[in-house]
Amino acid sequence: MGAAPASRDVTSHGMGLAAPLALFFLVFFVAPLLQLLWLSLHNDTAALHWGLGQYLHFLTDPFSLSVLGSTLLLGAEVTAVCLLLGFPIAWLHQRVGPRLQTIIILIVLLPLLTSVVVRTFAWIVILGRQGIINATLQSLGIIDTPLKLLYTQFGVVIALAQVQMPLMTLPLITALGRIDPNLDDASCSLGAGSWRTFFRIVLPLSLPGVIAGCTLTYAAAITAFITQSLIGGGQMLFMPMYLYQQASTLQNWPFASAISIIFLLAVLAVVSVFTTLGRMSRGYGGA
Amino acid sequence: MAEAQGGRSLVVDAVTHRYPSGALAVENINLDIKGGEIIALLGPSGCGKTTLLRIIAGFIAQTQGRIIIGDDIVDALPPNRRAVGIVFQNYALFPHLSISENVGYGLAARGVDKASRQREAQRLLELVQLPAMAERLPRQLSGGQQQRVALARALAIKPSILLLDEPFAALDKNLRLDMQIEIKRLQRVSGITTLIVTHDQEEALSMADRVAVLGHGKLEQFGTPSDVYDRPQTLFVNTFVGSSNRMPGVVVSADRTAAKIRLDAGTEIIARPAGGALAEGRRVTVCIRPEHLQFVGDETGFAGVVGMSLPLGATVVHEVTTADGSGVKVSQARVGETRALENGAAVRLALLAPSLANAFPATL
Ligand SMILES: Nc1ncnc2c1ncn2[C@@H]1O[C@H](COP(=O)(O)OP(=O)(O)OP(=O)(O)O)[C@@H](O)[C@H]1O
Ligand SMILES: [Mg+2]
Numbered sequence: 304m305g306a307a308p309a310s311r312d313v314t315s316h317g318m319g320l321a322a323p324l325a326l327f328f329l330v331f332f333v334a335p336l337l338q339l340l341w342l343s344l345h346n347d348t349a350a351l352h353w354g355l356g357q358y359l360h361f362l363t364d365p366f367s368l369s370v371l372g373s374t375l376l377l378g379a380e381v382t383a384v385c386l387l388l389g390f391p392i393a394w395l396h397q398r399v400g401p402r403l404q405t406i407i408i409l410i411v412l413l414p415l416l417t418s419v420v421v422r423t424f425a426w427i428v429i430l431g432r433q434g435i436i437n438a439t440l441q442s443l444g445i446i447d448t449p450l451k452l453l454y455t456q457f458g459v460v461i462a463l464a465q466v467q468m469p470l471m472t473l474p475l476i477t478a479l480g481r482i483d484p485n486l487d488d489a490s491c492s493l494g495a496g497s498w499r500t501f502f503r504i505v506l507p508l509s510l511p512g513v514i515a516g517c518t519l520t521y522a523a524a525i526t527a528f529i530t531q532s533l534i535g536g537g538q539m540l541f542m543p544m545y546l547y548q549q550a551s552t553l554q555n556w557p558f559a560s561a562i563s564i565i566f567l568l569a570v571l572a573v574v575s576v577f578t579t580l581g582r583m584s585r586g587y588g589g590a
Numbered sequence: 591m592a593e594a595q596g597g598r599s600l601v602v603d604a605v606t607h608r609y610p611s612g613a614l615a616v617e618n619i620n621l622d623i624k625g626g627e628i629i630a631l632l633g634p635s636g637c638g639k640t641t642l643l644r645i646i647a648g649f650i651a652q653t654q655g656r657i658i659i660g661d662d663i664v665d666a667l668p669p670n671r672r673a674v675g676i677v678f679q680n681y682a683l684f685p686h687l688s689i690s691e692n693v694g695y696g697l698a699a700r701g702v703d704k705a706s707r708q709r710e711a712q713r714l715l716e717l718v719q720l721p722a723m724a725e726r727l728p729r730q731l732s733g734g735q736q737q738r739v740a741l742a743r744a745l746a747i748k749p750s751i752l753l754l755d756e757p758f759a760a761l762d763k764n765l766r767l768d769m770q771i772e773i774k775r776l777q778r779v780s781g782i783t784t785l786i787v788t789h790d791q792e793e794a795l796s797m798a799d800r801v802a803v804l805g806h807g808k809l810e811q812f813g814t815p816s817d818v819y820d821r822p823q824t825l826f827v828n829t830f831v832g833s834s835n836r837m838p839g840v841v842v843s844a845d846r847t848a849a850k851i852r853l854d855a856g857t858e859i860i861a862r863p864a865g866g867a868l869a870e871g872r873r874v875t876v877c878i879r880p881e882h883l884q885f886v887g888d889e890t891g892f893a894g895v896v897g898m899s900l901p902l903g904a905t906v907v908h909e910v911t912t913a914d915g916s917g918v919k920v921s922q923a924r925v926g927e928t929r930a931l932e933n934g935a936a937v938r939l940a941l942l943a944p945s946l947a948n949a950f951p952a953t954l
Contacts, residue, residue, distance in 0.1 A: 483680070483682060486682050488644075488669065488676075488678070489678060489684070490684075490695070491649075491668070491669045491670045492647055492648075492669045492670065492675065492676045493670075493696035493699060493743065493746075493747055494670045494673075494696050494747055495670060495696075496670060496699075499699055503684075503695075504684060508685070
């Protein structure tokens with residue numbers, strides 16, 4: 304109560320300090336976004352006639368819808384793989400000595416220290432027809448003809464999962480690190496085995512980290528233009544590439560704008576589902 | 591008396607623990623605790639109390655020695671199979687579960703159905719006098735209330751041994767006293783063998799049937815509160831439990847029960863040789879509690895000069911510098927209007943009664 308005037312002071316200072324960023328945001332994000340919206344509301348490529356034609360076109364075109372669908376699905380698959388692989392790493396990080404902890408953190412961060420392009424080309428080397436996996440399997444005599452790994456959904460998911468893994472693992476490590484280690488012991492001394500302790504205590508308490516990790520991974524995976532197009536190749540089309548083709552190759556800016564607005568709304572919808580879940584689980588944090 | 595229905599005996603048999611880092615936390619601890627007893631584990635910070643507690647609970651596997659509960663050697667049992675209830679220093683309530691679910695957690699792990707669980711949780715919450723809190727989350731409770739919930743949660747599994755790690759450390763003085771009485775009452779009712787870790791000597795002396803004093807990982811003494819307070823076996827116990835003046839002196843004559851000692855401060859007193867017989871001429875450290883010294887008007891005792899006087903409620907503590915330059919504290923009951931002793935006043939001090947002092951061989 305007594306702190307109210309003081310806190311108002313603090314906020315007004317905060318606003319002043321945020322002004323440069325706000326200005327930057329206004330000029331380089333809000334303005335282009337409005338321009339995009341304005342463009343998307345025109346029926347012809349010259350942007351002379353107003354109308355909802357571009358949106359109608361997208362929403363009634365099975366091909367466009369399938370691109371949107373497979374992009375959202377791709378995000379879900381990558382997120383699931385990252386969660387399943389990332390959780391054990393984060394959990395392990397909690398349970399080992401300080402030296403191993405440093406090594407785990409280093410391994411987790413390593414992907415961030417190399418360029419996405421380099422990492423993606425590495426995956427091409429691994430997944431290609433004469434790549435490391437196929438060569439190994441063939442020399443072991445397990446397969447006769449090379450498996451098709453590159454230019455498949457599977458290949459894209461695996462490569463993206465590796466590229467985005469830190470975005471999942473780091474929030475998980477933070478969330479697990481916040482859990483009081485005594486809770487584990489308390490659960491155990493009350494007669495619970497390790498599985499019960501995991502599902503009733505550790506998992507619920509790490510939910511804020513799970514939600515944060517999923518949101519970040521999902522948003523990063525569906526917009527990962529480079530990895531998607533290099534590993535997916537010509538046959539697999541996802542929203543970022545679709546958008547790029549329309550704008551850059553076909554010069555159909557109004558349609559490209561409509562695609563990006565729809566994509567933006569779809570992503571926002573998914574992310575807001577995550578954040579709602581996160582807010583519901585926030586009650587668990589603290590203590 | 592419904593004696594100790596739930597309480598099993600606990601034997602700590604020559605337990606030694608060395609952490610992987612090389613720190614020797616406890617060394618050759620032997621405790622023989624009867625079913626239904628309250629034991630206080632008393633010692634300064636870092637002496638290995640928590641380590642010993644965690645070994646008994648099964649969170650740490652000791653390097654050497656055995657833990658025996660009832661007739662069973664439990665060293666091979668994981669914590670969830672030892673039926674040992676533990677209340678952690680920070681309570682460690684599950685923050686995302688309601689109070690009722692917290693208390694019922696152990697029962698859920700035992701496969702008890704939800705209705706019986708809630709009934710039992712309610713019964714226990716009434717026992718710890720928090721019947722209206724069942725639906726709240728832990729963070730909506732005060733520290734003292736959380737502490738009682740942690741106790742109810744530990745009691746729910748009907749443990750045969752109850753371990754409490756500094757259970758009152760976070761409570762203010764009045765609440766602490768309430769909770770001490772509360773736990774003692776619950777313990778009497780349930781008869782559970784209870785081990786309380788504390789570094790508060792008053793708490794140990796007031797609550798426990800027997801007190802185990804730990805110093806630097808070693809068991810210094812294990813006995814009743816009056817044993818520990820009145821008949822300390824080591825200099826460490828004498829100075830750690832209660833306050834004590836340490837006065838150097840030399841043995842004039844001694845047998846097994848009494849020693850005549852010439853204090854450097856300039857008087858002869860009779861002291862109890864605490865660590866066994868003392869040889870004539872041996873240098874000793876004599877411990878005298880402040881409340882066992884009195885000011886005398888005649889020429890007996892030894893001389894000193896009054897320094898600071900601290901009024902502490904029921905008593906006044908005076909600091910007196912003796913002839914050999916060392917300082918002693920004298921505690922005087924405040925009866926009516928005790929005449930204030932002036933700074934710098936010359937006084938004489940003597941023991942209230944013979945044999946209230948303990949003599950220990952001097953180490954240097
Ligand atoms: N995990 C650990 N690894 C290495 N050494 C430890 C570990 N835990 C405790 N120790 C050391 O063992 C000794 C005993 O620690 P312990 O926690 O049992 O003390 P304590 O008596 O409970 O102290 P306090 O009253 O401060 O809680 C200390 O010297 C401590 O530094
Ligand atoms: Mg401790």
